[in-house]
Amino acid sequence: MTQQPLRLGTRRSKLAMAQSGQVADAVRRVTGRPVELVEITTYGDVSREALAQIGGTGVFVTALRDALLKGEVDFAVHSLKDLPTAQPEELVLAAVPVREDPRDVLVARDALKFTDLPRGARIGTGSPRRMAQLNAYARAHGLDIEAVPIRGNVDTRIRYVRDGELDAVVLAAAGLQRIGRIDEVTDFLSVDTVLPAPGQGALAIECTADNADLIAALGELDDPFTRVAVTAERSLLAALEAGCSAPVGALADLLADGQIVKEMRLRGVVGTTDGTRMVQLSTTGPVPETHDQALALGRELATEMLAQGAAGLMGERAQ
Numbered sequence: 001m002t003q004q005p006l007r008l009g010t011r012r013s014k015l016a017m018a019q020s021g022q023v024a025d026a027v028r029r030v031t032g033r034p035v036e037l038v039e040i041t042t043y044g045d046v047s048r049e050a051l052a053q054i055g056g057t058g059v060f061v062t063a064l065r066d067a068l069l070k071g072e073v074d075f076a077v078h079s080l081k082d083l084p085t086a087q088p089e090e091l092v093l094a095a096v097p098v099r100e101d102p103r104d105v106l107v108a109r110d111a112l113k114f115t116d117l118p119r120g121a122r123i124g125t126g127s128p129r130r131m132a133q134l135n136a137y138a139r140a141h142g143l144d145i146e147a148v149p150i151r152g153n154v155d156t157r158i159r160y161v162r163d164g165e166l167d168a169v170v171l172a173a174a175g176l177q178r179i180g181r182i183d184e185v186t187d188f189l190s191v192d193t194v195l196p197a198p199g200q201g202a203l204a205i206e207c208t209a210d211n212a213d214l215i216a217a218l219g220e221l222d223d224p225f226t227r228v229a230v231t232a233e234r235s236l237l238a239a240l241e242a243g244c245s246a247p248v249g250a251l252a253d254l255l256a257d258g259q260i261v262k263e264m265r266l267r268g269v270v271g272t273t274d275g276t277r278m279v280q281l282s283t284t285g286p287v288p289e290t291h292d293q294a295l296a297l298g299r300e301l302a303t304e305m306l307a308q309g310a311a312g313l314m315g316e317r318a319q
């Protein structure tokens with residue numbers, strides 16, 4: 001008996017195709033069903049200008065969600081950090097698989113590490129979050145760097161370095177891992193230096209809320225810890241009322257005593273892009289056992305950050 005293939009909606013970029021291909025393999029494995037990739041062109045893919053104007057929030061996601069709602073595809077794969085924090089009622093995150101390395105990394109000329117960059121080094125990043133933290137670190141440690149706003153996909157950004165236009169670019173480790181270019185990293189930035197974006201390194205597998213059989217099947221790919229961690233991180237982002245282009249970093253991790261997991265820590269940072277003003281806090285508590293507990297942890301930290309003036313540091317937008 002031949003089974004209808006499951007249709008996986010994906011963006012066409014190299015990164016999206018790579019991660020969708022990996023998820024397709026995993027879904028074939030757990031469901032035993034064929035999976036076909038359906039390429040969907042998003043507004044953000046078509047127009048760089050449009051992307052700059054609308055600021056980036058969710059542009060890559062909207063077209064995939066429309067295709068789900070129209071029944072053109074059965075499920076979609078998103079980079080979790082690109083998902084708006086508001087979840088549409090008709091859709092569910094059926095799985096959040098095990099997260100890749102959440103760190104940001106440097107791809108620099110001549111195998112340079114961040115702290116070895118020469119005075120006046122030009123570092124490309126379009127992310128206010130990365131700019132804020134790199135500039136703050138540079139100020140504190142007497143480094144002289146210039147953060148240069150850039151756009152484009154991962155290949156384009158690395159090309160700025162290969163062409164000698166920039167000394168380095170900052171990217172997410174997870175993206176490079178997924179497209180097979182992790183070997184080009186010259187420095188893995190400690191999360192103490194640059195806290196990643198909420199949800200960075202994680203994927204979201206989404207389908208319609210009425211598809212109980214598929215939700216159950218995709219649920220096999222869910223990693224409960226990753227889900228709890230990214231839920232807390234995104235709850236912080238939502239409670240700060242910041243969009244995905246805001247200078248907000250967040251990371252939840254487990255604190256263990258030997259093999260025994262004791263607590264979850266949630267760290268958050270907000271700063272001005274010039275790195276002169278930062279609010280950086282963390283909170284630690286029992287590992288959340290429910291979605292609501294994970295949300296509460298994020299809200300708690302947001303409340304503390306707002307009390308320290310976080311809102312006043314978020315006015316800036318990506319260039």
Ligand SMILES: NCc1[nH]cc(CCC(=O)O)c1CC(=O)O
Nearest residue numbers: 079081171172174175200201202
């Ligand atoms: N902003 C674009 C984007 N969205 C997801 C990733 C890959 C990393 C991930 O899945 O978190 C990237 C590239 C990057 O930030 O370098």
